[in-house]
Amino acid sequence: MIQKHRTKGFTSLLEILFVSMRLGLTSFGGPVAHLGYFHNEYVRKRNWLDEKSYADLVALCQFLPGPASSQVGIGIGVIRGGFIGGVVAFLGFTMPSVIALILFAQLLDGMDITNAGWIHGLKIVAVAVVAHAILGMAQKLAPDLKRKAIALFAIIAALLWQTAFIQVGIILLSGFIGFILYKNDKELEENQFHFPISKRLAAGNLILFFALLFALPILSRSLSIDWLTMFDSFYRSGSLVFGGGHVVLPLLEREFVPSGFISEEAFLAGYGAAQAVPGPLFTFAAYIGAVINGWQGGLLATFAIFLPAFLLIIGTLPFWNILRKNPKINGALMGVNAAVVGILIAAFYHPIWTSSIFEPVDFAFASLLFSMLVYWKLPPWIIVLTGGVGGVFIGML
Template structure:
């Protein structure tokens, strides 16, 4: 067994345990990673961990999974990066594919109550995310203004391209208005590929982003699924719950997945460990494409994560120079504020409009939000409580 394979195997074992036990969403994952890989195993220093985290937050894609990918890359090269991705993602992806297979069996009054309970879960969890991200990413008036304008812009023109326009406008607004934001200091860390490889990876990212729409059709084929999920993964800033509006536009708008199926799967995703972007495996298994459900799920999962991984790999060799640019730091602050507005718009439509049918639903969602944000209750208990409450109301 070579040293590189042995190191990759170690990465796989560590991240498999994290993938099976990391409940609580992307912010909680960062805490798990730091405790396991910095404090316990000392794979990287605190400063190196913070630098890798900054890179992942500055790029579109799933921040916690990108961080795991980067940590695996630093530890054991490309094999380590692949091992970290597979081990951290597969447990949640397999659980969501299983839920997709079982979801059609949830029929009748009981099944409808379960589905509706999961919609209320989605409302509580996304509301919690909006509040938390708002406090962290919009601490001053300029960023609060950017967030409000982004929310209004998305609600007025709710399309995937309008969301991209809002993100770009947020970058310009941050560059002009966020004068208090300072550039981060960058310390060196070991990277095993150079700028030539980085340019090739950046080129592949661009080729796929521009080329897939040219060969994808409107029907649910494997190529169309790959294009839809690659586009969502390439355009989402902030990761986690922020991917919701982009995925909703990619799979619900063309009629591949119903709104009820979409929100039920999103609610179920709150009850499992691992990355939020594994939700793509559920959607892939639900889409009635021209291929077996497991294959469609695998394509959706791979192309959801691929753009973020290509970007973080491309940026790593040149990060030191990029991170010292003050204008870049201000632009990213504006993007993050716009992301808060984008998620706030998704909180209203489609989540609130689908989950709330009366005052009782409001009470259940409000209670779940208080328990989640005020008491720090595990999302697993929130899922169970909302489903039981929904069943009790609708069956009694």
């Protein structure tokens, strides 16, 4: 059960802001590491919620599209301080990396980075990081032959039909396949989860989520307003990403690089910078927005890409007890998660591998970075720094 005596008011909000901002400044290592930091801080040290409640919250956020760790943080903030507490927890955890990436974009403004050796090194870093993500996710999300087959279908479809909406189709079809294959699987353990949000407010958030998802593309194409087009692209990317920040990379790349909003070199430079800062990888959107339209664009991009996550976590938690006890729904989610593995493998090949590995020395360097990350378990910022320096040396060969 969640702790009954929740402190309220301004003092509680300040506490939420302080704790979440400290996590936002120190949480390196990606979403899985973030969940470990959250567990240690919110469950073990502060007892804001118990083990079962935390596990329920993490389970839901793993099934929803968007940044799972950020959604968990929002949910804990709401549990502790209501709706405003969720907003405060989000700002504390997210804004440190947003500010850092906007400043990085301003620093790169006007610089010719097209042929910079360190850019090539950061591309190779992306190879090591995504390869690591694939291994971890494949073991958890596609452990049996059926889900491996779903993942293989997702790989083939994502590589052969690279259109704007193919990932949505893959996810929907994989969910249906999972529904058929796993509809008779054993139900999840029944645990009640208490959340201080009314079902009416939750339903309003879900309605707004879908309304924006369908209305924004129509409005952006009809009105041809730059900021609206950018908002639509980031909102759709945040709405359709299953599997965390690494999967958002190909969506954002296809939205902004071919259209000329940002060069591929600048895109990958920002991706490398996003690996080097703490907090959620979705704040990479702040960098892209800042490259396009300064700090105002960075803040707009941040709001747009995280808005779906906020609407979904507020909108689904009051209904989670009903959904999670249905084995058919759980089967569909198993199919979706397997498809995420395939989409990530397809993204690993293109654009990440095809734009990074050209010579044997590139593959050798990628192997070194992968070993540093996976086997020596060095912090991500060391991997990024090594990649940038190594890229300069490779350029001299």
